[in-house]
Amino acid sequence: MSRRKVLACRILVGAVLIGLWQSGAALGVLDRFFFSRPSDIVGRVWELFARGGVWTHLGVTLAEALLSFAIGGLAGVLGGFLLARRPLLSAVLDPYIRVANSLPRVVLAPIFLLWFGLGIWSKVALGVTVVFFIVFFNTYQGVKDVDPVLLDNVRMLGANERQLTRHVLIPSALGWIFSSLQISLGFAIIAVVVGEYLGSSSGIGYMIAQAEGVFDTTGVFAGMAILAVFVLAAGALMARLERWLLRWKPGPRAGGFVD
Amino acid sequence: MSERAAAVEIHGVSRHFRTPEGGLYQALADIQLSVRAGSFVSLVGPSGCGKSTLLNIIAGLLAADRGRVEIFGRPLSGINRRAAYMFQQDALLPWKTVTENIALGLELRGVVAGEARARAAEWIERVGLRHFGGSYPFQLSGGMRKRAAMAQVFITDPDILLMDEPFGALDVHTRQRMETEALALWSGTSKTVIFVTHDLEEAIALSDEVVILSAGPGSHVIGRHAIPLARPRNLIDIRTDADFAEIYRALWSSLRQEVLRTRV
Ligand SMILES: Nc1ncnc2c1ncn2[C@@H]1O[C@H](COP(=O)(O)OP(=O)(O)O)[C@@H](O)[C@H]1O
Numbered sequence: 001m002s003r004r005k006v007l008a009c010r011i012l013v014g015a016v017l018i019g020l021w022q023s024g025a026a027l028g029v030l031d032r033f034f035f036s037r038p039s040d041i042v043g044r045v046w047e048l049f050a051r052g053g054v055w056t057h058l059g060v061t062l063a064e065a066l067l068s069f070a071i072g073g074l075a076g077v078l079g080g081f082l083l084a085r086r087p088l089l090s091a092v093l094d095p096y097i098r099v100a101n102s103l104p105r106v107v108l109a110p111i112f113l114l115w116f117g118l119g120i121w122s123k124v125a126l127g128v129t130v131v132f133f134i135v136f137f138n139t140y141q142g143v144k145d146v147d148p149v150l151l152d153n154v155r156m157l158g159a160n161e162r163q164l165t166r167h168v169l170i171p172s173a174l175g176w177i178f179s180s181l182q183i184s185l186g187f188a189i190i191a192v193v194v195g196e197y198l199g200s201s202s203g204i205g206y207m208i209a210q211a212e213g214v215f216d217t218t219g220v221f222a223g224m225a226i227l228a229v230f231v232l233a234a235g236a237l238m239a240r241l242e243r244w245l246l247r248w249k250p251g252p253r254a255g256g257f258v259d
Numbered sequence: 260m261s262e263r264a265a266a267v268e269i270h271g272v273s274r275h276f277r278t279p280e281g282g283l284y285q286a287l288a289d290i291q292l293s294v295r296a297g298s299f300v301s302l303v304g305p306s307g308c309g310k311s312t313l314l315n316i317i318a319g320l321l322a323a324d325r326g327r328v329e330i331f332g333r334p335l336s337g338i339n340r341r342a343a344y345m346f347q348q349d350a351l352l353p354w355k356t357v358t359e360n361i362a363l364g365l366e367l368r369g370v371v372a373g374e375a376r377a378r379a380a381e382w383i384e385r386v387g388l389r390h391f392g393g394s395y396p397f398q399l400s401g402g403m404r405k406r407a408a409m410a411q412v413f414i415t416d417p418d419i420l421l422m423d424e425p426f427g428a429l430d431v432h433t434r435q436r437m438e439t440e441a442l443a444l445w446s447g448t449s450k451t452v453i454f455v456t457h458d459l460e461e462a463i464a465l466s467d468e469v470v471i472l473s474a475g476p477g478s479h480v481i482g483r484h485a486i487p488l489a490r491p492r493n494l495i496d497i498r499t500d501a502d503f504a505e506i507y508r509a510l511w512s513s514l515r516q517e518v519l520r521t522r523v
Pocket residue numbers: 276277278284286304305306307308309310311312313475
C-alpha cells in the first residue's frame with residue numbers, strides 16, 4: 001500500500017474512534033462524568049495552552065525526560081560497550097544486572113522520593129533506571145552482533161583497539177542503539193510522569209494527579225493528550241535523526257514509532 | 260634483507276578447533292611451507308581442509324598450537340604488519356562509502372585525510388569504479404564490491420597479499436576479468452601473493468607455484484608444483500593451452516584423491 005493510503009487509513013481510524021466516543025457521550029451511552037467528551041478535552045487543552053499555565057509543567061516534564069534520557073542513554077551505551085568487550089566482567093555481573101532489571105520501577109519511585117526529594121531529581125532517577133537497561137541491553141547485543149570478518153579486515157588494515165571501536169564497533173552497534181533510543185525516549189517520558197504523579201509539585205504527571213483529585217476527568221484526558229502528542233513528536237524527531245545516521249543501510253529500517 | 264629470502268616460512272604448524280559437540284578437530288597438522296618473495300603461490304585443497312585457517316595463521320589473526328611462522332626471516336607474533344588480506348566474504352564496511360573504505364588503510368596509518376582521499380581516488384580509477392566513490396557497498400554489484408576490496412588492500416602497498424577465494428562468489432566471466440586485473444596489479448611489483456582457492460584451474464592459471472593440501476582432519480602439504488607457464492598470461496585462452504592441460508592432469512591426479520577423501 002502506498003504511504004498516502006496508509007496515512008489516510010490511519011486518520012480514518014482515529015476519526016472513527018473519536019467520533020464513536022463523541023456520539024456515545026452525546027447519546028448518553030458514555031457517562032460524561034467518567035468518560036468526558038473529545039470536544040471538551042480539545043477545549044480544555046486549548047484553554048490550558050491559552051492561559052499558559054501548562055507551559056511550566058510541560059517544561060519540567062521535558063527537562064526531566066531529557067535528563068534521564070541523556071544520563072541513562074550515555075550510561076547504557078558505555079556499560080554495554082564495556083561489558084561486550086570484557087566477557088569476564090560481563091559473566092560476573094550478569095545475574096546482578098538481571099535482578100536489577102527485573103525490579104518493578106513503580107516500587108522504586110517512593111524510595112527515590114526519599115533519597116532525592118520532591119524535585120526533579122527523583123523523577124530523573126526513575127527515568128534513568130528505565131532508559132539505562134533498554135539502551136544497555138541493545139548496545140551489548142549490537143557490539144556482540146558485529147561481523148567478525150569486518151573486525152579482522154580492519155585489524156589487518158592496521159587498526160588499533162581504539163580505531164576498531166571507532167570504525168567498526170560503534171557504527172555497527174548504532175542500528176541497535178538507535179532503535180533502543182527511540183523506544184527509551186518514550187519510556188523516559190512515561191517514567192518521569194509516573195514519578196510526578198506519585199509525588200511532586202509540577203509537571204504533566206502532577207497536573208493529571210491534581211485533576212484526578214477533584215474527579216476532573218476532562219483534565220486527566222487533557223493531560224494524557226498533551227503527553228501523547230509530546231511522545232509522538234519526540235519519536236518522530238528521533239526517527240529522522242536515525243534515518244540520517246543510518247543512511248548506509250539498505251531498505252526500510254527496523255523499529256521506531258513514526259516514519 | 261635479500262630478495263631471495265622467503266617471504267613466508269612455516270615450520271610444523273598445527274591447529275585444532277573445539278567442535279560444538281565438545282570434541283577436538285585437528286584442522287592442520289605439521290604444515291611445512293616456504294613461499295619465495297615476489298612469487299604468486301596458490302594453496303589448493305578440498306573444501307574444509309583448512310586453507311582459510313592457514314591463511315589466518317599467516318595473517319596473525321589466529322595463533323598456531325604448535326610450530327613457527329616467519330615473515331621475511333622474523334618470527335611472527337600478533338598481526339602480520341607486512342601483509343594485507345582479501346577475505347572470502349564481503350569485508351567492506353557497509354557504513355563507509357567506496358572512497359572511505361579504500362582510504363581507510365591509509366587513514367589508520369595516520370595519513371592526513373586529504374591525501375588519503377586523493378590516493379583513494381586514484382585507486383578508484385585503477386579498479387574501474389569511477390563515479391562510484393560516493394556509493395555505499397549495498398549499492399554496488401558483487402563484482403564492483405570485489406574491485407573496491409582489491410583497491411582497499413592494494414592501497415597500503417603491502418609486501419604480502421593474502422587472498423582467500425576472493426572471486427569464488429562471482430560468475431565465470433566477472434571472475435575471469437577480476438583475475439586478469441588482479442594479475443595486472445601484481446605483475447611488475449615485488450609483492451608476494453598467497454592465493455587460496457579450491458579451483459585447480461584458477462590456481463594453475465594464476466600462479467608460479469601450486470601447493471596442494473590434503474583433506475582434513477590433519478591437513479598437511481602433499482605436493483608443491485612449479486607452474487612453468489610464461490608470463491604475461493592470457494587468462495581467457497590459457498585453459499585451452501596444451502601445456503596447461505598437461506599440468507592440470509598431473510596435479511589433478513594428486514588432488515583428486517583428496518577431494519574423494521573429503522566427507523561431504
Ligand atoms: N573458529 C572455528 N571453530 C571451530 N572449527 C573451525 C573454526 N574455523 C575452522 N574450523 C574448522 O576447521 C576446518 C577447516 O576450516 P577452514 O580453514 O575454513 O577450511 P577451508 O578454508 O579449507 O574451506 C573445518 O572443518 C572447519 O569446520
